[in-house]
Amino acid sequence: MNVILIILDTLRADYLGCYGNSWIRTPNIDRLASEGFVFDEAYAEGCPTIQARRALWTGRRTFPFNDHKIVPGDALNLQPGWMPLHDEDFCLSEMLRDAGYVTSYITDTPHMFKPGMNFRRGFMTYEAIRGQGGDYSHTGYRLPGERSACASYAERNQQLKGRSRAVSRTLRDWEADCMAPQVFTAGMRWLEHNDGLEKFFLVVDSFDPHEPWDPPDYYRRLYSREELLERPYELISPRDKQITEENILSNRAGHAGEITMLDRWLGHFMESVELMGLLENTLICLLSDHGTMLGDHGMMHKGPDGLFRGVVRVPMMLRHPAGTGAGKRCQALVYNMDLVPTILEISGVEPHERVQASSLAPLVRAETDKGRDFVTSGYNSFVYYHDAEWDYSEHRAEGPKHLFAWKSDPEERSNLVNERPDVVKEIKARIAEEVGPTPPFDVGGYPPPTDYATRFHAIR
Numbered sequence: 001m002n003v004i005l006i007i008l009d010t011l012r013a014d015y016l017g018c019y020g021n022s023w024i025r026t027p028n029i030d031r032l033a034s035e036g037f038v039f040d041e042a043y044a045e046g047c048p049t050i051q052a053r054r055a056l057w058t059g060r061r062t063f064p065f066n067d068h069k070i071v072p073g074d075a076l077n078l079q080p081g082w083m084p085l086h087d088e089d090f091c092l093s094e095m096l097r098d099a100g101y102v103t104s105y106i107t108d109t110p111h112m113f114k115p116g117m118n119f120r121r122g123f124m125t126y127e128a129i130r131g132q133g134g135d136y137s138h139t140g141y142r143l144p145g146e147r148s149a150c151a152s153y154a155e156r157n158q159q160l161k162g163r164s165r166a167v168s169r170t171l172r173d174w175e176a177d178c179m180a181p182q183v184f185t186a187g188m189r190w191l192e193h194n195d196g197l198e199k200f201f202l203v204v205d206s207f208d209p210h211e212p213w214d215p216p217d218y219y220r221r222l223y224s225r226e227e228l229l230e231r232p233y234e235l236i237s238p239r240d241k242q243i244t245e246e247n248i249l250s251n252r253a254g255h256a257g258e259i260t261m262l263d264r265w266l267g268h269f270m271e272s273v274e275l276m277g278l279l280e281n282t283l284i285c286l287l288s289d290h291g292t293m294l295g296d297h298g299m300m301h302k303g304p305d306g307l308f309r310g311v312v313r314v315p316m317m318l319r320h321p322a323g324t325g326a327g328k329r330c331q332a333l334v335y336n337m338d339l340v341p342t343i344l345e346i347s348g349v350e351p352h353e354r355v356q357a358s359s360l361a362p363l364v365r366a367e368t369d370k371g372r373d374f375v376t377s378g379y380n381s382f383v384y385y386h387d388a389e390w391d392y393s394e395h396r397a398e399g400p401k402h403l404f405a406w407k408s409d410p411e412e413r414s415n416l417v418n419e420r421p422d423v424v425k426e427i428k429a430r431i432a433e434e435v436g437p438t439p440p441f442d443v444g445g446y447p448p449p450t451d452y453a454t455r456f457h458a459i460r
Contacts (some may be wrong), residue, residue, distance in 0.1 A: 009288065
C-alpha cells in the first residue's frame with residue numbers, strides 16, 4: 001500500500017464545502033471527503049506552522065513547549081515550540097522507510113528548509129520550491145523601477161522578505177507559476193517519474209492558502225464585490241485596531257480565491273493519481289496545520305491571543321484504498337498527530353516506542369465512536385482547551401481569557417469566563433493533568449539571550 005499525505009497551511013475547516021461552507025468552491029477536496037472518512041472535530045496539538053508539523057512528523061506532543069531551546073538561524077524560533085526535531089525523535093518517514101517504503105517530500109513551506117531545521121529526515125528525496133512568503137529566495141533581482149538592490153546588510157535583512165515575495169509575483173507568467181500550482185505540479189511530476197514503485201510515502205506540503213492572499217484576480221472576482229476589486233490587495237496587520245468591513249471582506253475574498261485555486265490544482269494532482277491507477281492501492285490523507293481569523297472577534301490572521309476554535313480546529317480526512325469508512329464522518333475529538341499511528345496501522349507498520357498519539361483506525365473501521373474527552377493546544381504563551389461543551393483559552397501569566405458554551409453559542413458571542421469560575425477551575429485541572437505545568441513564558445514567547453541577534457545574523 002502506498003501513502004500520500006497532503007498538508008495545507010492556514011485553512012480552517014469551515015472554509016470547505018465538506019465542512020458546511022456554502023460559498024467557497026472546493027469540489028476536489030469535497031470529492032475526496034465524500035470518498036473517504038472525515039474527522040469533524042480534529043484539532044492542532046500545537047500552533048502554528050512548525051509546532052503542527054513536528055507533531056505530524058513524530059506523533060508526539062509539542063505543547064506545552066517546555067522543552068524549547070534557541071536554535072540560531074530562524075528568528076521565529078523565539079516562539080515556544082518553534083524548533084527542529086529532537087535527535088531522539090523518530091519520524092513517520094523513518095518508520096516507513098525502514099519498512100521498505102520509498103519516501104519523498106515536496107514543499108514550498110519556507111520554514112521547513114531554513115538553516116538549522118531538520119525536517120528532511122527519513123526522506124530519500126526532497127524538493128524545496130522557493131519563493132513563498134518569508135522565503136529569502138531572491139537577493140539580486142531588481143523589481144521594475146528599483147534603482148538598486150539593497151545596499152547595507154541591515155537594509156537588506158529588513159526588506160528581503162517582502163522583496164522575495166514581490167519578485168515571485170513579478171516573475172509570474174500565468175497561473176501555473178503561482179505557488180500551489182507549482183507544488184501540486186511537482187507532485188504530479190514525482191508520481192510520473194516513480195511510476196511502478198512497489199510502495200511509496202509521498203508528502204505534498206503546500207504553504208497556500210497561507211497569507212498573503214494574492215491569487216490571480218479572476219479568483220478574487222468569484223467572491224468579491226465589484227467596488228472592492230478596484231482596491232489593491234492589502235495584507236492587514238493581525239491586530240490592527242482600524243480593521244474595517246471592507247478590509248475583512250477583501251481579505252476573505254482573497255483567501256477564498258486562494259483556496260479555490262489550490263483546490264483546482266489539487267484536483268489536477270488527484271487526476272494523475274486516478275489515471276495512474278493509484279486509487280486502488282494508496283491511502284490518501286489530507287489536513288491543515290491550523291486555521292486563521294477572518295474578522296472573528298475583530299481579528300485578522302492567526303496569533304497567540306486569537307487562539308479560538310477557528311484557528312485550532314482543522315479539516316482532516318483520509319481515503320482508504322479498500323473503501324473502509326467511505327462516505328462516513330465522526331464527531332470524536334482527535335488530534336492532528338493521531339494521523340501518524342493511524343497511517344502506520346493501516347500500512348501494517350509498527351509504531352516506534354516514542355509515538356504518543358492514538359491510532360484512529362478503529363474509528364475508521366466503525367469499531368468505536370469514542371475519541372478523546374478533551375483536547376488541549378497552545379501558541380506562544382496562550383493555552384487552549386476544548387471539549388464537548390466548552391471552548392476555553394488562557395494566558396499562562398495573565399490567566400483566563402475566554403470561555404464559550406460553543407454548541408449553544410457557535411458564534412462565540414457570550415464570554416462566560418467571569419460567570420463560571422467553577423468551569424474554569426475544572427478545565428485548568430484537566431489541562432494540568434494532561435500536559436503538566438504550563439509556566440509563564442515571556443509575553444511574546446521565550447526571551448532571547450542577549451547575544452541572540454548577533455548569533456542569528458552571523459549564521460545568515
